[in-house]
Amino acid sequence: MQLTAAVSFLTILQDESVSVHTYAHSFLQVILLHLEHRDAGVSNAWLETLLSVIEVLPKDTLRHEILNPLVSKAQLSQTVQSRLVSCKILGKLTNKFDALAIKREILPLVKSLCQDVEYEVRSCMCRQLENIAQGIGTELTKSVVLPELIELSRDEGSSVRLAAFETLVNLLDIFDTDDRSQTILPVVKSFCEKSFKADESILISLSFHLGKLCHGLYGIFTPDQHLRFLEFYKKLCTLGLQQENGHNENQIPPQILEQEKKYISVRKNCAYNFPAMIVFVDPKNFHMELYSTFFCLCHDPEVPVRYTIAICFYEVSKLLNSGVYLIHKELITLLQDESLEVLDALIDHLPEILELMSTGGESSVQENKLSSLPDLVPALTAAEQRAAASLKWRTHEKLLQKYACLPQVISSDQIYYRFLQRMFTIMMTNNVLPVQKAASRTLCIFLRYNRKQEQRHEVIQKLIEQLGQGKSYWNRLRFLDTCEFIIEIFSKSFFCKYFFLPAIELTHDPVANVRMKLCYLLPKVKSTLKIPADKHLLQQLEMCVRKLLCQEKDKDVLAIVRRTVLELDRMEMSMDAFQKKFYEKDLLDQEKEREELLLLEMEQLEKEKQQNDGRPMSDKTFEKKQFVLGRDSKTPTSLPKNIPISVPGSSSATPSTSKEIKKSKLIRSQSFNNQAFHAKYGNLDKCTTSKSSTAAYTPSVSGLSKTSMISLTDDSFRMRNTNSTPSSFSSNTSLPSTSRGTGNSVDPKSSGSKDTQPRKATLKSRKSNP
Numbered sequence: 016m017q018l019t020a021a022v023s024f025l026t027i028l029q030d031e032s033v034s035v036h037t038y039a040h041s042f043l044q045v046i047l048l049h050l051e052h053r054d055a056g057v058s059n060a061w062l063e064t065l066l067s068v069i070e071v072l073p074k075d076t077l078r079h080e081i082l083n084p085l086v087s088k089a090q091l092s093q094t095v096q097s098r099l100v101s102c103k104i105l106g107k108l109t110n111k112f113d114a115l116a117i118k119r120e121i122l123p124l125v126k127s128l129c130q131d132v133e134y135e136v137r138s139c140m141c142r143q144l145e146n147i148a149q150g151i152g153t154e155l156t157k158s159v160v161l162p163e164l165i166e167l168s169r170d171e172g173s174s175v176r177l178a179a180f181e182t183l184v185n186l187l188d189i190f191d192t193d194d195r196s197q198t199i200l201p202v203v204k205s206f207c208e209k210s211f212k213a214d215e216s217i218l219i220s221l222s223f224h225l226g227k228l229c230h231g232l233y234g235i236f237t238p239d240q241h242l243r244f245l246e247f248y249k250k251l252c253t254l255g256l257q258q259e260n261g262h263n264e265n266q267i268p269p270q271i272l273e274q275e276k277k278y279i280s281v282r283k284n285c286a287y288n289f290p291a292m293i294v295f296v297d298p299k300n301f302h303m304e305l306y307s308t309f310f311c312l313c314h315d316p317e318v319p320v321r322y323t324i325a326i327c328f329y330e331v332s333k334l335l336n337s338g339v340y341l342i343h344k345e346l347i348t349l350l351q352d353e354s355l356e357v358l359d360a361l362i363d364h365l366p367e368i369l370e371l372m373s374t375g376g377e378s379s380v381q382e383n384k385l386s387s388l389p390d391l392v393p394a395l396t397a398a399e400q401r402a403a404a405s406l407k408w409r410t411h412e413k414l415l416q417k418y419a420c421l422p423q424v425i426s427s428d429q430i431y432y433r434f435l436q437r438m439f440t441i442m443m444t445n446n447v448l449p450v451q452k453a454a455s456r457t458l459c460i461f462l463r464y465n466r467k468q469e470q471r472h473e474v475i476q477k478l479i480e481q482l483g484q485g486k487s488y489w490n491r492l493r494f495l496d497t498c499e500f501i502i503e504i505f506s507k508s509f510f511c512k513y514f515f516l517p518a519i520e521l522t523h524d525p526v527a528n529v530r531m532k533l534c535y536l537l538p539k540v541k542s543t544l545k546i547p548a549d550k551h552l553l554q555q556l557e558m559c560v561r562k563l564l565c566q567e568k569d570k571d572v573l574a575i576v577r578r579t580v581l582e583l584d585r586m587e588m589s590m591d592a593f594q595k596k597f598y599e600k601d602l603l604d605q606e607k608e609r610e611e612l613l614l615l616e617m618e619q620l621e622k623e624k625q626q627n628d629g630r631p632m633s634d635k636t637f638e639k640k641q642f643v644l645g646r647d648s649k650t651p652t653s654l655p656k657n658i659p660i661s662v663p664g665s666s667s668a669t670p671s672t673s674k675e676i677k678k679s680k681l682i683r684s685q686s687f688n689n690q691a692f693h694a695k696y697g698n699l700d701k702c703t704t705s706k707s708s709t710a711a712y713t714p715s716v717s718g719l720s721k722t723s724m725i726s727l728t729d730d731s732f733r734m735r736n737t738n739s740t741p742s743s744f745s746s747n748t749s750l751p752s753t754s755r756g757t758g759n760s761v762d763p764k765s766s767g768s769k770d771t772q773p774r775k776a777t778l779k780s781r782k783s784n785p
Contacts, residue, residue: 017049021060025067039076043068047080050100062100069107077111082120089124091132098136102128106143109150117151122159129163134172141167141178145185156189161198168202177220180206184224187231196235203228204240207247215277222251222284226291233295241295245304248292252285252308254278256316279317286312286323290330298334302341313345318354325349325357329364332371339371343388346372350394358398359410366420373424392425392433399437408447415441415453422464431470435461439477442493443485452496459500468618475513483517488526495521495532499539506608507543507589515540515552522559527569534563534575538582546588553588 024042027033033041046068049061069077081104087093089101105124109117125147128140144164148156164186167179183199190199210217225248236244255278267275289305289312296304309331312324328349332339346368349361361368372388395418402411415438421430438458442451458474465471482494498518501510518540521533537560544553560580567573589601 017052017054017057018060021046021049021057021064025064028064028068028071035071035073038068039072039080043072043076043080047084051094051097055096058096058100062103066103066107069104069111072111074111077108082108086124089128095133095135098128098131098133099139102136102139102143105140106146109147112150114151114155117147118155118159121147122151122155126159126163129167134170134175137167137170138172138175138178141175141182145182148186148189153189156186157194160186161190161194165198165202168206173214173217176206177217181220181224184228184231187228192235195232200232200235200240203232207244215274215281218251218254219277219280219284222281223287225251225285226288226295229295230291245292245296248285248288249308251281253311254281256282256311279319282312282315282317282320283323286315286320286327289324289327290334293331293334298336298338301335301338306341309342309345313348318356321349321352321354321357322360325352325360326363328361329368332368337375339375343372347388347390347394350398355402355405355407355410358402359407359413362398362410362414362417365414365417366423369420369424392429395421396433396437403441403445408450412447412449412453415450415457419457419460422461427464427466427470430461431465431467435474439481442497443481443490451493455493455497456500456504459497459504463504464614466614466618468615479514479517483521488524488529491521491524491526491529492532494518495529495536499536502539502543506604506611507545508608509611510543511549511552515543516555519556519559522563527572530563530567530569531572531575534572534579537579538586541583541586542589544588546590 052058438454441454482490563576
């Protein structure tokens, strides 16, 4: 009840339920009364409430109600608990009074408590000296606080010495160079020399503050002192590893086990301070001074140590800059670590780490340097497989999300053969929805930056056939998720060309959940259309929605369809020409489309170069483009498979037949080389924000108004006009278009199975206009 009352009093203050004056009059005395409760937990709860109250009380109230009674509470005649409470209150009060009042009224009490006969009181007051120093300013800190700290650092109690050491480290910035070199440095040296003879808890604190200490004293060390501190750090990094651990753990005495746990904490703290120690020795000297230590930390037998060094790996990579190649092997080691905790810590900054590795720490370098690290791809694939085999699906999901950076650092072929098929497998077999979605989005990014048209078409066909037309309704749901990512990542014309028809054909799906999910997606689907080029696609979309309204028998789906119709009707349609109020979105879409066309031009240029020279293109201009667009070394040897497509009238992507014109286009696209990929796949997050802010984009026709509804038969719905088919397809090739033969009113129970319910696909040839 006491604990609950303390929390309630604090809530009343935080919610400003009453005025500060009323609060001080009604509640303050109750709080003060319970500060010395015989139960330590209750006393601490009321003390926390009081410390929060002090922040808002006026100075007069603080002086009369708290500070004045504190003079008697801090006397030796009072209990130890009362004096401990006084220490913490004094530390809080210094922020509320000016320096003169603190010097006159508070500092005498502080000095008295620093000389208390009980070591717990001295230690507690010592830890409050940091707050007091910040309240009284630099001059008083030097003349009053520093002498007290020096005296407490020689105290007979180890906890007091430890408190003095930690406070000195935290106050290093306040003292000038003379104070650091003449007063603080000797104290620190003495403390470090005696630490190995003292309790292991001293070593834990020292190892935790060592990085901050070396940074604060940097510049005043002599070369000999610099070397001694560095050797001291190296010794702490291997503390406890020299002992033999071949015996059975059950036979180890408890005190030895406890000691080993403290040694693990010391090494963990050393791993935490490793970036600071790189600064201490200068990154240029890393290989000579600290590489062996870094190697030991990465191979430490204890998971907490490797976990901590994995967290710091990105900072280490940044500090090493052009010397980042020195830690390539350690990156592979941590990727292959048997503990998923270590892997989870490493992949938080995996894209940034791989970017530094690929550029050698130099942002202006365009040549990819990961070719010197052949073990990277096997390590990445093995890491994903270990995560997939575990029950830690969040780690697996995060890893798949981070793999979206791979087009920047490894070749397009490596991604295609080593990662892309794995994404398909995860999408179709994994049972965790967030993992499937992460794999789907990463696959879309791989597709976005794939360098070979044949491979792109193969991936698109597999998406449509294995997901969009899959036997399992679960796969068809994932196809709709993929369509959403396609809309987000690719240009509007790309979605309309390849995925518009397969997506809206799912209005005939026999499973209500699939139709329902499609209804939610329809506004985004409509936002990809441009008028007048895509007017025929708009008509087919309207026909699908009209059929859903007329034939849908599932009441939940019908309710969503009606809401979707209203949303579609309110949407404006995007025009081919730029519109002022949607200028930024149109510009973003145009940039995506330009990058997609550039991929086609690059592939065509490479083919011509191979035909003319009999070797892969290797001039410097193309090498720069290669880095931007992902490396590629093989020429497609077969024609792409036929894929159902629908092509907007203005989205022809036929490259110029003139080689000179193509080269001039590449020169003009130098800005794409410097911006599009250099901004990393993080640009896609911008696309997400831009797209999701208004799913409708910039429509302008009347949506599903009565005047726009035209009569179309089922056959006309399944026919597509292909007079603008790109040159990559044969003009007389019959492209299959898939439509589901079953009506949407059929919804048998067997259709709900993930793995059953065969799909019926009616293939009808498309007619080409003359």
